[in-house]
Structure formats: C-alpha cells, structure tokens
C-alpha cells in the first residue's frame with residue numbers, strides 16, 4: 001500500500017492526481033486575484049475622463065497582462081485542476097494515466113508566470129500590445145515581448161501535456177462497464193477540450209515563434225517593410241484563438257451539466273445530444289476564426305462564409321441551453337450555492353451567446369468590432385460562463401475534497417454579491433460599446449463617463465467580494481460540518497461512492513459500472 | 515476599519531462621486547430630460563447605409579431579446595413551479611426526439627431570417643464602385659494623414675485637446691475638460707454632402723482603424739495594405755462628426771481622434787481651392803512626412 005508523503009516533498013514531487021489538482025486550483029485562484037488586481041487598475045483609471053493614476057503605456061500593459069493572466073493563468077489551469085481531481089474519480093481510475101507528466105505540467109507553470117510577471121521590471125515594461133499580440137505592434141515592443149513569448153511556450157507545453165494526460169486517462173483507464181456513452185458529461189467535455197488543446201496550442205506556438213524571429217532573426221513573416229503580412233498573423237492567431245475560447249467554456253458546460261441534475265433531482269436531459277453538441281461546437285470552432293477580423297478587409301465571399309459558419313455555432317450552443325432548461329423542468333429543485341451558480345451561468349451565458357450572434361452579423365460587426373460591446377460579450381461568456389461555473393463546481397465538490405460542508409449562508413452571500421456586481425460591471429459596457437467607445441482606451445470622451453463609473457464601481461465590488469470566496473474555502477478546509485459520502489441527495493456519479501474527504505488513494509480496486 | 519481602507523486607497527472622493535452619480539441617474543431617469551446624457555445605442559446615423567445598419571442592428575437585437583425573454587420565462591417558470599419546497603416530485607424523463615429536432619430546426623430558421631438581410635447589407639457596403647471622390651487615409655502613431663488624390667490636397671490631423679486637460683495626475687487643480695474633449699483635431703477632414711466618398715486606408719507603422727460612428731462602420735488601416743470603404747453623407751447632414759481610432763496602436767491609441775466636416779458642394783470646392791497644391795513634394799515623401807508640421811488654416815464649419 002502506498003504511503004502518503006508529507007511536507008514540501010509531498011507537493012513538489014507529487015504524482016497524486018488529487019494533490020496536483022489542488023495545486024492547480026490554488027494556482028488558478030491566485031492568478032484570479034492577480035489578474036483581478038490588474039483589472040482594478042484599469043477600472044480605477046477609467047472612472048473619470050482624463051488620466052488620473054497611470055500613463056497610457058502602463059494602461060496598455062495592464063489590459064494585456066490582465067487578459068494573459070486570466071486566460072492562461074486563471075481559467076485554463078483552473079479547469080485542469082478540476083480535471084485532475086474529478087476525471088479519475090468520475091471514471092473510476094486510481095490516478096491519471098501519466099502521473100509524472102502531470103507533476104511536470106503543473107510545476108512548469110509557476111516558472112512561466114514568474115517570467116511573464118517579471119517582464120514588468122525590464123526596460124519598457126510588460127507587453128502592451130493586447131493579449132492578441134498583433135503584429136506589427138508586438139514587433140515594436142521591448143524585451144518583455146520575448147519574455148512573454150517564452151512564457152507562452154511554457155504554458156503551451158504545460159497545456160499539451162495536461163491534454164495528453166486527459167486523453168490517455170479517459171481512453172484507457174475507465175472502470176469496466178463505463179462505456180464512452182456512460183461517461184459523465186464533464187469527462188466528455190474535457191476529452192473534447194483536450195483534443196482542441198492539442199490541435200491549437202502548437203499553432204499559437206508557431207505564431208509567436210514567427211513573431212520572435214521577426215523581432216530578432218531578420219525574418220519578415222508579419223512585417224510589411226520586409227514583404228510580410230500583418231493580416232497573416234491575425235489568421236494564425238485566431239485559428240488558435242477561437243478554439244481557445246471554447247477550450248475555456250466546454251469544461252464549464254461539463255461542470256454545470258453535473259450540478260443541475262443533482263439539484264433538480266432529475267437525470268440530465270438529452271445526454272447524447274449534449275455529447276454531439278459538444279463535438280459539433282468543437283468542429284465548428286475551427287472554421288469560424290475570421291469573425292474576429294471582419295474589419296481587416298477580407299473579400300466579400302470570405303466575410304459571408306465566416307458570418308454563416310459563426311451563426312451556425314449558435315445552434316449546438318442553443319441545444320445545450322435548452323437541455324439544461326429541460327433538466328430543470330418538472331424537477332424538484334433546491335437552491336444550494338452550486339445550483340445558484342449553475343442557474344446564473346445558464347442565464348448569463350445565454351446573454352453572452354446572444355450578443356455573440358449579434359457580433360456574428362458582419363455588417364453590424366463593423367460597428368461593434370473593437371468596442372466595449374465585444375468586451376461585454378466575452379465577459380458574459382468568460383466570467384459568468386467559465387469562472388462562475390468553476391465557482392459553482394468548487395462549492396459542489398468542496399465537501400468531497402475537504403470532507404466538510406462549506407457555510408451555506410456565506411456561499412449564498414458570495415453568489416449574490418458576485419452576480420450583482422458582475423452585472424453592474426459588465427452590463428453597462430454593452431451600452432458603452434454601442435454608443436461608440438472603443439476597447440483598450442486609456443481615456444475617453446466625456447459622453448461615456450456615466451456608464452464607465454457604473455462599471456468601475458461594480459468592478460471594485462466584484463473584486464472585493466471574492467475575498468469572501470477565499471474565506472469560505474479556508475473555513476471549509478479547516479473544519480465545518482462533516483460531509484457524508486454522498487454529500488448531496490442521490491447525486492449521480494462514482495465520485496460520490498468514495499468517502500469524504502476522498503482518501504489519498506481511491507479506486508485501487510476498479511469499481512464496476514452497470 | 516472600512517474608513518481607513520477608503521483613506522488608504524483614496525477612494526473617499528470617488529465613493530462620494532459614485533453616490534452622487536447614482537442619485538443623479540435616478541433623478542435623470544425620473545425627469546426624463548437629461549437622459550440623453552446616457553448614450554446607450556448607436557448614435558443617430560447621417561448616412562443611408564448607417565440607418566439601414568441601425569435597423570439591422572435593432573432587428574437582430576429584438577430577435578435576440580425575444581429568445582432571451584423565452585429562455586427567462588421558461589427558466590423562472592421552473593424555478594417557481596418545480597421546487598422541492600413546494601413538495602413536487604421530480605419527473606423522470608430524460609429525452610424527447612421531437613423536442614430536440616424542434617430546437618435544432620427552429621434556431622436554424624431564425625438564423626436564416628437574420629442572415630438574409632445581413633447578406634444584402636454586406637453586398638451593398640462592399641460596393642465601392644462609382645465614387646465621386648477618393649481620399650487616402652494613412653494612420654500613423656498617433657495621427658492621421660489625409661490625401662485628396664485628384665485634387666492635390668494633403669495634410670495631417672492631430673489631436674488638439676490641450677495636454678493639461680488630459681493629464682490630471684496632479685489632482686489639486688484639474689483643468690476642466692471641454693465639450694469635445696479627446697474628439698477635436700487641428701485639421702478636419704472635409705467632404706461634400708450627398709457625394710459617394712471612397713476612402714482608401716493604409717498605415718505607416720502599425721495597424722489602426724478609422725471610425726466615425728455616425729457615418730457608418732469602421733475599417734482597419736494596415737501597413738502594406740490598401741483597404742477600401744465608402745460613405746455618402748446625407749444631403750442635409752451638413753455639420754461636424756467625430757470619430758476615433760479603433761485598433762490598438764500603442765501608447766496614444768486613445769488620442770488620435772477623427773473630425774469630419776460635411777459641407778455643401780460649393781463650400782467643398784472653395785475649401786479645395788484654398789488648400790490645393792499645399793502638398794509639397796517634401797510632404798509626399800513618406801520619410802519626410804513624419805517631420806512635417808500639420809498645416810494650420812483648414813476651413814471648418816464650426
């Protein structure tokens with residue numbers, strides 16, 4: 001019987017999926033606060049017209065690094081944390097298939113982010129060309145751009161290793177009787193996400209490497225002065241970028257597909273159509289990328305193609321929303337914190353999906369593009385989609401992870417504060433964008449003042465509310481009412497058959513699924 | 515403790531301001547008069563295309579709103595009716611092929627209904643033929659250059675908002691911001707009302723985007739590319755319209771506004787005559803262009 005290591009060695013050398021999952025989740029939460037701090041600098045500066053706190057160059061560093069930290073530091077590692085904890089427990093495997101790789105893929109991340117963050121201290125400061133790193137602006141940047149490129153390579157290696165691990169685990173280590181079409185939806189969504197990661201992270205790595213050689217080795221892939229093409233960079237970037245946004249939402253779909261049936265006390269509606277919808281979204285995500293580039297001057301035929309393909313993505317997305325609603329329909333619902341989060345995700349993600357359809361309509365996107373309307377869109381899908389789904393997932397599985405129930409009253413407070421402040425922050429940004437305020441602006445004309453003030457106030461409220469989240473987690477880890485093995489009322493899934501907290505080693509003997 | 519926190523972050527003044535704004539919002543909403551201060555939709559369009567674009571935007575928005583209302587009613591109906599606290603027993607159904615076909619097919623139909631006008635609109639917007647005049651616009655970090663290709667007029671346009679209105683780091687004596695804060699330039703672009711103006715876009719350093727919201731959509735100005743767009747301001751649209759750069763182009767991205775004067779054909783010709791031939795050979799050479807001072811006296815209708 002394996003022993004449980006202790007101390008620093010336990011964490012540094014860990015090959016245990018639960019410990020590595022915990023490391024990922026802690027890392028993700030820390031990055032949420034770091035990225036959040038950058039966001040608050042942005043919102044403080046935008047509280048009033050005029051430059052009050054930071055100069056525009058630093059402002060641009062803030063928008064750039066905020067996004068990089070949130071995307072690659074908070075959201076993606078957060079989902080990998082959930083995958084590590086839950087996939088073996090949900091498929092009845094004793095661990096991930098490649099435990100050493102697992103350790104490695106986590107422990108290179110802190111190096112990547114140290115490199116990225118230390119770029120604030122080199123001459124010229126951190127990267128300031130936006131998270132999209134468009135050429136030729138990035139070619140102008142200082143040495144921080146090179147540091148960011150190396151950091152991105154490390155993050156990419158980490159993601160690819162994580163993805164390989166997920167695929168191998170899911171395909172090879174399922175308990176007897178757990179056929180593919182019996183897997184929990186969280187496992188399915190992660191399996192598909194893992195394929196997306198393997199497909200597009202190398203593309204991104206290629207794009208930034210070409211930037212690097214343009215900057216230092218005399219190539220001119222993207223530099224028009226040498227015969228290169230700046231639009232080519234955008235095509236490559238978004239060929240990665242659009243699947244990337246689905247990488248950040250599919251596992252969230254998986255999490256709420258686990259939570260809603262539990263609290264509706266009713267099986268998930270349309271399981272197989274959920275699986276097919278996920279696969280359809282993944283496929284379509286490869287053929288819509290240029291909807292991010294409608295204003296670069298594509299030929300009419302190209303614009304039409306990307307408009308139609310983008311609109312099509314709304315169909316499988318709609319199928320998912322209707323399936324969740326049907327799962328709730330005629331259930332017997334209770335509204336514990338995870339369920340509140342899931343309901344909010346369905347509702348608010350729908351808003352983001354619908355603004356996505358508006359953005360897909362090319363001629364009107366000429367107005368929306370690069371305005372706060374786009375900023376509002378992607379925060380509705382990413383914050384109230386991805387991040388809030390993770391918060392719901394954290395409350396859902398925290399009792400299994402720690403063996404204690406969290407404080408339900410505080411959990412509800414956290415939910416309501418987050419939801420209300422989120423909407424105060426981001427809903428007015430739709431209006432700002434429509435009225436004509438471009439994104440990535442350090443300062444703005446006075447007609448945009450009022451909604452910016454709403455947004456800034458909301459943002460500080462949203463940021464401060466998250467301290468409550470940390471408090472609740474710490475409190476739950478430390479103690480609290482003892483959780484039962486099932487935790488909730490008759491939840492579906494193998495994870496609820498093991499004790500709470502889940503012991504260091506689980507499923508050393510494979511369970512059988514009927 | 516809370517007060518200390520506020521002091522530390524010097525938020526006190528801001529919190530006050532926020533409270534004031536919130537109450538101002540309430541009052542304005544009630545009094546209905548000053549609501550115009552809150553612009554929440556496309557500004558009033560001054561081109562035919564812009565109006566059609568706004569109609570399309572509203573159409574798509576209302577379709578989406580209808581879907582949202584449908585989802586909301588469905589969701590809140592189950593939240594209120596199907597809750598354990600009301601003693602309901604959960605049903606046990608988990609699929610329905612009919613329903614699933616319906617909610618795949620109906621959205622497809624809805625999308626087609628939106629795609630048809632969108633396609634027509636797009637085809638119209640991309641047709642840059644039969645233009646009356648052509649202006650070449652070049653983006654620089656951080657100003658615009660305008661060349662009236664057939665008429666030998668060529669000038670730069672740079673932000674004219676005084677620096678001390680922008681820099682408020684020293685909070686003691688902030689300089690009040692003018693009405694057109696960040697939307698004013700030394701030289702204005704001048705176009706005739708009612709004429710189809712073709713705009714060729716390029717850039718000299720990084721990507722910019724040229725956008726005047728009241729005159730329709732935006733387009734990127736990309737080094738090494740020449741992009742095309744066109745606008746036809748209404749016959750009765752004589753006046754001044756303000757826009758801005760929409761693609762992140764570095765430090766002063768927010769500080770390279772666009773001001774367009776729409777004038778009558780007569781005034782346009784006078785303006786051209788007054789400004790023609792000002793483009794010296796020197797200004798035309800790209801290398802020297804960066805050093806050139808913006809020209810002073812360009813007519814405006816303000």
Ligand code: HEM
Nearest residue numbers: 245249291292314353356357359360369370374378381382
């Ligand atoms: C119904 C589904 C969706 C549609 C039709 C859609 C459509 C679009 C379009 C057309 C744009 C480009 C807007 C512009 O720049 O002018 C966009 C931007 C964006 N979308 Fe979506 N979207 C959908 C769902 C999502 C989801 C699920 C996510 C992520 C979880 C997402 C994340 C983003 C992000 C991050 C951007 C902005 C990227 C940037 O420019 O920095 N979207 N979306």
Ligand SMILES: [Cu+2]
Nearest residue numbers: 242245291292
């Ligand atoms: Cu996309």
Ligand SMILES: [Cu+2]
Nearest residue numbers: 759761763767
């Ligand atoms: Cu710009």
